[in-house]
Amino acid sequence: MALSTAITLQQFEPGGTTQAALLVGTVGMFLGMLYFISAGRGETDPRKQEYYIITAFIPAIAFVSYLSMALGFGATTVEFAWLGQPTQEHTILWARYADWLFTTPLLLLDLALLAGANRQTIGTLVGLDVAMIVTGLMAALTNRGALGLSTSGVRIIWWGISCGFFLALLYFLLGTLSRNAARQPGEVGRLFSTLRNLTAVLWTAYPVVWIIGTEGLGLITLGPETAAYAVLDLLAKVGFGFLLVRSRSVIDQAAAGAGAVTADD
Amino acid sequence: MALSTAITLQQFEPGGTTQAALLVGTVGMFLGMLYFISAGRGETDPRKQEYYIITAFIPAIAFVSYLSMALGFGATTVEFAWLGQPTQEHTILWARYADWLFTTPLLLLDLALLAGANRQTIGTLVGLDVAMIVTGLMAALTNRGALGLSTSGVRIIWWGISCGFFLALLYFLLGTLSRNAARQPGEVGRLFSTLRNLTAVLWTAYPVVWIIGTEGLGLITLGPETAAYAVLDLLAKVGFGFLLVRSRSVIDQAAAGAGAVTADD
């Protein structure tokens, strides 16, 4: 009956795809974290350090989240029926949302630093992002219908609202932020474009996996769904970070530019 | 038994005052959000954009909160007895507090920007505000007595502590912040005074509704209480924002002043 009982009921079949995918995610994030820490060692310019700090914290947070899911802490069960199906208990890995709540703003912060964005733009991006994740969590946890809608109907409404915030986010990412980045030196602008495109494409895949997965319409099962998220998470966090930190000369230029931008901001 | 079960049990009587008030709040906040977004479109000066961004996020957050209450996600039940009454289950709309936790600091930020306040003053205001909301949530969720006090007694103690933080907040709002605003150009100072007075009066009504409502002494029922909060929320968020964003020339002056303040800060 205690708080912790309520949030740690679920266990996975040992050796199944779900648990394997969670362990791959845990190890991958841990190694990514170590790599970004080692890449940043010896850097003494605060403006350059900032990229390594942010980029290392992203897989560090995801590591804790993945481990919590692998250990069952980050899982719960929610009772609902897929459209036209009987009601049953579904495993919901809520720790994903706790992870995304902090890692997605940090990824946007990396992009915003490269683009030389001001705090108004950063605030807007982070606000839309947090709204997207929180309403996504509501979609995931909803276990009852209302206003004449079935439980699944209400879940899909929250998913739709979350997608709405995501579209607004994409609008600023592809609009204001890209215009900011166009004023940066050529190499910085190119790295920004690469990372922005990677982010736009990968992030678009998340709501698709959600709606076809066990939280949405139940067209795929928990194993493949968890594997798909693990691949997306590793690409969007460790892959993103790898492309960023290997570009030392671009970070040098971006950091030099940031100095100038801040001074007249 | 899962987390989501615990927080989404409650359903409202369809067509009742409670649900009607929640739907009015949902629609009102959505329209307010659209209006502030459209008012801010085309603005390119970051210092002016800031007002529109903050002011649009306030009803956006409240929209999500109201919708969650209307859909039952943001409601729970707590067992306690009003003073001298038998114990019974009470519907607690906890999503209000999640809304207020973010929207009240943003409203204070609008006021602080108008007043040209420094980060020390903003930090103090936001800290007191968060303490006020969190202890208010404790009041709302308390379901047992302690130290010889009844459950209702403990609830009223938390309400009293929350009021204490509110009084400290008012002290800074009417003191430091108003002194800051007095140094701003005349029109900015007048708009600040109007919005500050609106905020001080409306915010004072909240703990009054709380203590006479179902969470406190139970002198009024959930329907009128929900309607009262909806009116207060719409005035304190959409009404506040309307008075702010229609004053374009004042925002111009405030933004120009902010540049000067920041430069020598």
Added chain:
Amino acid sequence: MALSTAITLQQFEPGGTTQAALLVGTVGMFLGMLYFISAGRGETDPRKQEYYIITAFIPAIAFVSYLSMALGFGATTVEFAWLGQPTQEHTILWARYADWLFTTPLLLLDLALLAGANRQTIGTLVGLDVAMIVTGLMAALTNRGALGLSTSGVRIIWWGISCGFFLALLYFLLGTLSRNAARQPGEVGRLFSTLRNLTAVLWTAYPVVWIIGTEGLGLITLGPETAAYAVLDLLAKVGFGFLLVRSRSVIDQAAAGAGAVTADD
């Protein structure tokens, strides 16, 4: 079954050591808060005010947390077995972690301001600190085994990860932050060293109490454990703050230095 039921089940034996320690903590934090507020009254320089504001908010937050534990709100029960013991219900005072989540970053902020640290260093310290507290909370709430480990084994893994983040934090506290502080005027550097040493020693005691206490191996009971935490909390928050705010001339120098640092940052 409601959210609040789940988190407020536990009651303490009236008059026992646990409740006495919680009441001492509550009163001590309240008095500390009043003292730091009175010490800061009349200060008009924002850079000096900042120390008093931060230092007063620390015991204010701890006061709310201690009161919530004394009133039973901040307590829950978790079922697990100490190594080699039968499974039983244990009282977990989760409100400690809510307290620490906000007070430990504020203590680090006081140290960082004295050291004249940049936002990259502050961000790193706060990030590691939050990771330390959150994984500590996971240790406290875990109620089941996984991957072939017993519940107690999983709890100790989370404790170990939390200790890992603490060691990384100590590395930055004793490394980067101390190098920053060495560039500050002599008296400021000495006050920083005193407070840093106090913090390093006291904070190290927390995981020790945890692992020998009821949340870890169960070598001591809840009464002495709660008393030990109360002493540590009062020293690390009120004692720390007392040493800081009584050094008015050092705060004057640190504030003057901060102006110079920010200007060329």
